[in-house]
Amino acid sequence: xWPVSLIGAxxxxxxxxxxxxxxxxxxxxxxxxxxxxxxGIAADWTAMIEPERRWREAPxxxxxxxxxxxxxxxxxxxxxxxxxxxxGRFPVILGGDHSVAIGSWGGVARGRAGQxxxxxxxxxxxxxxxxxxSPSMNPHGMSAAVLLGHGAPEFLAVGGGxxxxxxxxxxxxxxxxxxxxxxxRRLGVRIITMAEVHGRGLGAALDEAVAIAGRGTDxxxxxIDLDGFDPEDAPGVGLRTPDGLRRAEMLRVLxxxxxxxxxxxxxxxxxxxxxxxxxxxxxxxxALLRTLLPRPPDRRTDGRHRAGRSAVAREGETETAxxxxxxxx
Ligand SMILES: [Mn+2]
Numbered sequence: 001x002w003p004v005s006l007i008g009a010x011x012x013x014x015x016x017x018x019x020x021x022x023x024x025x026x027x028x029x030x031x032x033x034x035x036x037x038x039x040g041i042a043a044d045w046t047a048m049i050e051p052e053r054r055w056r057e058a059p060x061x062x063x064x065x066x067x068x069x070x071x072x073x074x075x076x077x078x079x080x081x082x083x084x085x086x087x088g089r090f091p092v093i094l095g096g097d098h099s100v101a102i103g104s105w106g107g108v109a110r111g112r113a114g115q116x117x118x119x120x121x122x123x124x125x126x127x128x129x130x131x132x133x134s135p136s137m138n139p140h141g142m143s144a145a146v147l148l149g150h151g152a153p154e155f156l157a158v159g160g161g162x163x164x165x166x167x168x169x170x171x172x173x174x175x176x177x178x179x180x181x182x183x184x185r186r187l188g189v190r191i192i193t194m195a196e197v198h199g200r201g202l203g204a205a206l207d208e209a210v211a212i213a214g215r216g217t218d219x220x221x222x223x224i225d226l227d228g229f230d231p232e233d234a235p236g237v238g239l240r241t242p243d244g245l246r247r248a249e250m251l252r253v254l255x256x257x258x259x260x261x262x263x264x265x266x267x268x269x270x271x272x273x274x275x276x277x278x279x280x281x282x283x284x285x286x287a288l289l290r291t292l293l294p295r296p297p298d299r300r301t302d303g304r305h306r307a308g309r310s311a312v313a314r315e316g317e318t319e320t321a322x323x324x325x326x327x328x329x
Pocket of ligand 1: 098
């Protein structure tokens, strides 16, 4: 079957709230891999990409240094992602702030050399600033622009232009600046705002987004910024933005994507463990991956779960029940 490679991207330098650096190791300690394996998903942590220096050791840095740290971290992440793909494993990148998208999707493009890639971007924000427009100069607000070919040279060197504007689609946007919206409009990128999700329903929004990401491409990816969710469902983020995507509906609409051969990778970012409440956000990460990743059909109704996990497990089982078996041992 299809082994899943969990790759931690311990990046905080790209964010305003640098505690995202601690996200992947918290998910490791939480037991994410074990939880997925209990669901029959062959998942293992294969790498934890660390920053050259930890944020708390040297909190104040010049912008140039921050950019260099982010670029260098992303270069190592990209190499790891490409390596996992080369080894026949499915990459799941766990951030870390959203600047890691530069390395994740740069690495997917490298690992799938010559293939065209689409991307569905779940986020409260657009992350489409450049150095010329960013009010904060935080690289996590620039990663989508970089993937489209716009941004600082050191970022473009890792993931520049790996997704064509016509193959990127946002879902859940509700907080952004005019300048980044301008860039995306100029490029013709489709943005399905939260207001539009409310109007049409998440299922229709995702159908359109996947069609955009898949049109004329060989594969597509999902990047899920946890702040795209409603803070009720994902409190463990730096910027809680009200009126977001809801957990139950997301799990329901994502379930049909599980095991699709043209799904290239999944990225989940911006987890801040110290902001989490009763591990609700960590459990959401696990539930998303249980929903999206393929598992052998004989394990789908497996009733064995660790204490405290039964609610999540039941949810995962319900969401995928009745799907055609896609993979077998
Ligand atoms: Mn983001």
